[in-house]
Amino acid sequence: MIYIYLEGHNFRYEIYELVKVFSFDEEIIFVDNIDDYKEGILIKNRVYDSNGQVGTITQIYENDKLVYESIRHSIEDIKIDRGDYDKKLRVCIKQGIYEGLTKISRVEAPWGILTGIRPVKIVHNLIDDEVDDDSILNILIEEYKLYQEKAELILNIGKKQRKYLYPLDENRFSLYVAIPFCPTRCIYCSFPSCNINRYGHLVDKYTDHLIYEIGKIAELMDTKTISTVYIGGGTPTAISSDNLERIIRSIYSNFGRNNIKEITVEAGRPDTMDYEMLEMLYANGIERISINPQTMNDKTLKIIGRKHTSQDIIDVYFQAKEIGFDIINMDLIIGLPSEGVGEVRETLAKLEELDPENLTVHTLSVKRGSKFRDTMEKYQIESQEVIEKMLDETRMFAKKMNLEPYYLYRQKQIMGNFENIGYSKLGKECIYNIIMMEEKETVMAAGMGAVSKIFFPKENRIERVPNVKSIEEYLGRIDEMIERKAKVLTL
Numbered sequence: 001m002i003y004i005y006l007e008g009h010n011f012r013y014e015i016y017e018l019v020k021v022f023s024f025d026e027e028i029i030f031v032d033n034i035d036d037y038k039e040g041i042l043i044k045n046r047v048y049d050s051n052g053q054v055g056t057i058t059q060i061y062e063n064d065k066l067v068y069e070s071i072r073h074s075i076e077d078i079k080i081d082r083g084d085y086d087k088k089l090r091v092c093i094k095q096g097i098y099e100g101l102t103k104i105s106r107v108e109a110p111w112g113i114l115t116g117i118r119p120v121k122i123v124h125n126l127i128d129d130e131v132d133d134d135s136i137l138n139i140l141i142e143e144y145k146l147y148q149e150k151a152e153l154i155l156n157i158g159k160k161q162r163k164y165l166y167p168l169d170e171n172r173f174s175l176y177v178a179i180p181f182c183p184t185r186c187i188y189c190s191f192p193s194c195n196i197n198r199y200g201h202l203v204d205k206y207t208d209h210l211i212y213e214i215g216k217i218a219e220l221m222d223t224k225t226i227s228t229v230y231i232g233g234g235t236p237t238a239i240s241s242d243n244l245e246r247i248i249r250s251i252y253s254n255f256g257r258n259n260i261k262e263i264t265v266e267a268g269r270p271d272t273m274d275y276e277m278l279e280m281l282y283a284n285g286i287e288r289i290s291i292n293p294q295t296m297n298d299k300t301l302k303i304i305g306r307k308h309t310s311q312d313i314i315d316v317y318f319q320a321k322e323i324g325f326d327i328i329n330m331d332l333i334i335g336l337p338s339e340g341v342g343e344v345r346e347t348l349a350k351l352e353e354l355d356p357e358n359l360t361v362h363t364l365s366v367k368r369g370s371k372f373r374d375t376m377e378k379y380q381i382e383s384q385e386v387i388e389k390m391l392d393e394t395r396m397f398a399k400k401m402n403l404e405p406y407y408l409y410r411q412k413q414i415m416g417n418f419e420n421i422g423y424s425k426l427g428k429e430c431i432y433n434i435i436m437m438e439e440k441e442t443v444m445a446a447g448m449g450a451v452s453k454i455f456f457p458k459e460n461r462i463e464r465v466p467n468v469k470s471i472e473e474y475l476g477r478i479d480e481m482i483e484r485k486a487k488v489l490t491l
């Protein structure tokens, strides 16, 4: 059990997230009264004001014995981007706690005090403020405590993304269309999605509603310019080719195929794709698809509940190439149960023969609401060191295949405190992924569980407008979903 006692501030959420980095499954509790601490670890953090100079003190106790103490005399010494008082104070507090935890724990925290999902955003803010590269690295390493390699990685990614994001334009938007059906649920997954075998009878109705919502979004956005479209899920190819075609055609009739700069379909699982489906997508001008192995190890595919083999992946991949798809992405997950460095090497060796244009390497995130979370004790979980080795294999593989990192994000409960990296061959980057991750353009989203994000560039602010996550609710409350978006757009 880890106890936390705060004095002079109440940044509970961020401190909780930071402490979690070091203690994956230990219970963390905040106490208002120091006498509630009984045994185990106690983290004390106090903000004080001495003649107008604000500083912080951090102390860590293990079974009542002081094991770490540090004082930061002035928050003004913190040099960060857009350093408003609150932000500096938060960074100062987190630095003290981070340093203390690195002293008492053997867990590595390569992302330093950062616990958010989108670390590249910091780089964009610094570049916007005309901070030079060396100073950006210095801030990331000295203030945010990133490992040098992570700091260099996000600086390079940020710089690569600039041409796709800038100049900012409040009249430009992307469209996300959710098709939340899957043939089975993978054990690690917590995305809102319905089993097609159970909810198949609702697909026609869902398609009608989705097309209706797409039409209404087009009306709301008729003075704006569309940039990219992403049809995701779930697994969009889990529904019939006819329904998916109706959806794609409705996008074109509402927005005009020629106005769309990029359109992607998350095809995903090979057990939802056949020749007819692939031909339909290609004939309808879909440029990019994903065919996701997660792993090429058949034993693991069974464990994670995917009803396909690695050979199915290979077959569908070559079919898609034969039909003419120019850009295929493949998703992998590192840290899957029963996988170590050997399995990852085998997966990569198989992918080498396929030579995809994009590769997205996720680190397993143990999500609440996933089957894996509830049955974790059945599996061997690899150490942080082994996960790092597996990720190193993917980095080396990407380099060898001329795949460069172009977007990055992190997730809560991500194993080993690592990250997810999207790699691409030069010029084949998926612009939608960059836009969605960096939140510098409005994304209008249609469908169950889809989240619209309206961007206000002047304030560098995003307003989230989520659709409901249950299919019945979505079908019953479609007009409300549209009204919610309309309301925020007129703010």
Ligand SMILES: C[S@@+](CC[C@H](N)C(=O)[O-])C[C@H]1O[C@@H](n2cnc3c(N)ncnc32)[C@H](O)[C@@H]1O
Pocket: 182, 188, 189, 190, 191, 233, 234, 235, 266, 267, 268, 269, 292, 294, 331, 332, 333, 362, 363, 364, 365, 366, 367
């Ligand atoms: C929304 S899923 C859709 C993909 C498609 N349905 C499929 O499974 O091939 C996008 C990707 O997120 C990744 N993913 C899902 N859950 C994850 C988790 N708990 N940890 C890490 N990656 C995860 C998988 O690589 C997956 O391909």
Ligand code: SF4
Pocket: 181, 182, 183, 184, 185, 186, 189, 190, 191, 193, 233, 234, 235, 268, 269
């Ligand atoms: S990973 Fe993909 S196929 Fe598996 S349950 Fe999640 S969305 Fe569906």
